[in-house]
Amino acid sequence: MKPFGYVRARSTEDAVHHFLSLPDARFLGGGTNLVDLMKLGVEAPGTLVDVSGLPLDTVSELPGGGLRIGATVRNSDLAAHPAVRRDLPVLAQALLSGASGQLRNMATTGGNLLQRTRCPYFQDTGQPCNKREPGSGCGALDGVNRDHAVLGHSAHCVATHPSDMAVALAALDAEIELVGPGGERKVPVADFHRLPGDRPQQDTVIRPGELITSVVVPASSGGMPSAYRKARDRSSYAFALVSVAAVLAVGDDGLIRHARLCFGGVAHKPWRAVTAEALLVGAPAGEDTYLRAAEAELAQAAPLSGNAFKVRLARRLAVDTLARLADRG
Numbered sequence: 525m526k527p528f529g530y531v532r533a534r535s536t537e538d539a540v541h542h543f544l545s546l547p548d549a550r551f552l553g554g555g556t557n558l559v560d561l562m563k564l565g566v567e568a569p570g571t572l573v574d575v576s577g578l579p580l581d582t583v584s585e586l587p588g589g590g591l592r593i594g595a596t597v598r599n600s601d602l603a604a605h606p607a608v609r610r611d612l613p614v615l616a617q618a619l620l621s622g623a624s625g626q627l628r629n630m631a632t633t634g635g636n637l638l639q640r641t642r643c644p645y646f647q648d649t650g651q652p653c654n655k656r657e658p659g660s661g662c663g664a665l666d667g668v669n670r671d672h673a674v675l676g677h678s679a680h681c682v683a684t685h686p687s688d689m690a691v692a693l694a695a696l697d698a699e700i701e702l703v704g705p706g707g708e709r710k711v712p713v714a715d716f717h718r719l720p721g722d723r724p725q726q727d728t729v730i731r732p733g734e735l736i737t738s739v740v741v742p743a744s745s746g747g748m749p750s751a752y753r754k755a756r757d758r759s760s761y762a763f764a765l766v767s768v769a770a771v772l773a774v775g776d777d778g779l780i781r782h783a784r785l786c787f788g789g790v791a792h793k794p795w796r797a798v799t800a801e802a803l804l805v806g807a808p809a810g811e812d813t814y815l816r817a818a819e820a821e822l823a824q825a826a827p828l829s830g831n832a833f834k835v836r837l838a839r840r841l842a843v844d845t846l847a848r849l850a851d852r853g
């Protein structure tokens with residue numbers, strides 16, 4: 525591993541200042557992704573600015589409902605928080621479906637959102653990869669691409685985004701709060717990660733020196749039936765082949781009054797199924813409606829040589845999850 529400097533940030537301003545003034549600085553959360561990539565030679569920061577000790581480690585209930593989740597809240601603590609378990613099962617289930625207990629004890633909210641793709645060509649410095657080394661090519665495009673994207677990919681990159689938590693947060697209309705050299709700003713989780721286009725090296729819309737300080741989940745979906753379902757090769761400790769985060773509320777008249785659907789494991793970002801959502805709201809709850817909505821969304825899919833199964837899997841997972849939520853009322 526290349527030698528690197530280390531500094532502990534004492535405040536958010538201090539963190540941003542260090543990032544801008546130290547050579548090739550990177551923020552360090554729990555280190556479960558960044559340090560792994562440093563060991564593989566994929567990442568080689570000059571300095572780590574450790575933000576894990578900043579006082580951003582609380583989950584607070586907001587006056588009008590909703591939650592503010594600090595960027596250094598550990599994944600285990602967030603999944604166990606009483607308000608998350610009570611009002612946001614989709615978020616608790618997504619967190620608990622990710623990684624292992626030990627990893628969740630280290631992983632932070634900010635770091636989880638910014639973890640990098642698990643594409644094996646990205647992690648192997650002997651392979652071509654436009655995300656790791658722009659212009660070098662994409663090994664997965666015509667290689668082993670069973671785990672890769674079926675939606676929104678480009679000829680430059682077909683990688684998927686790996687976070688389970690981000691898929692649930694996108695379905696909950698959550699917003700990311702950032703502070704950086706230009707001051708503070710908010711970005712919806714659904715708009716935070718990018719499709720690859722011709723710049724796959726840029727995973728998100730974050731700007732140099734910006735620190736995630738918190739994530740705000742609005743009150744709107746709180747308490748509604750919601751769920752996270754994840755299809756994977758093993759029953760635990762595996763990334764999603766396809767996952768679904770769904771929130772569904774059905775009125776007494778049998779019509780759907782609120783629907784949020786987001787897919788994981790299928791694109792370079794959590795894939796908010798806006799086409800499906802538009803068909804769901806106002807329609808009668810029932811399998812015909814769910815199937816029509818899922819098929820309309822997935823009509824945009826363009827599977828690669830090794831992953832056409834993901835389209836069928838996404839359709840089945842979405843229909844079954846919506847049906848189960850409707851049964852719960």
Ligand SMILES: Cc1cc2nc3c(=O)[nH]c(=O)nc-3n(C[C@H](O)[C@H](O)[C@H](O)COP(=O)(O)OP(=O)(O)OC[C@H]3O[C@@H](n4cnc5c(N)ncnc54)[C@H](O)[C@@H]3O)c2cc1C
Pocket residue numbers: 550551552553554555556557558559560575595596621622623624627630631632633634635636637638639640686687688689734735736737761762763764
């Ligand atoms: C074996 C294994 C299995 C896993 N399985 C899953 C899984 O099934 N599902 C899943 O979702 N995840 C899984 N993970 C990934 C794990 O969830 C992530 O590694 C973890 O969430 C990253 O959080 P961290 O705090 O350790 O981030 P770090 O490694 O510290 O940082 C990751 C990135 O975020 C940046 N960063 C950190 N904090 C901030 C901040 N506040 N503001 C701005 N930038 C910041 C860092 O600079 C770095 O670029 C797995 C990991 C491993 C090793």
Ligand code: SF4
Pocket residue numbers: 641643644645646652653654655656661662663664665672680681682683724
């Ligand atoms: S899919 Fe993306 S991350 Fe994987 S090799 Fe191609 S360019 Fe690299």
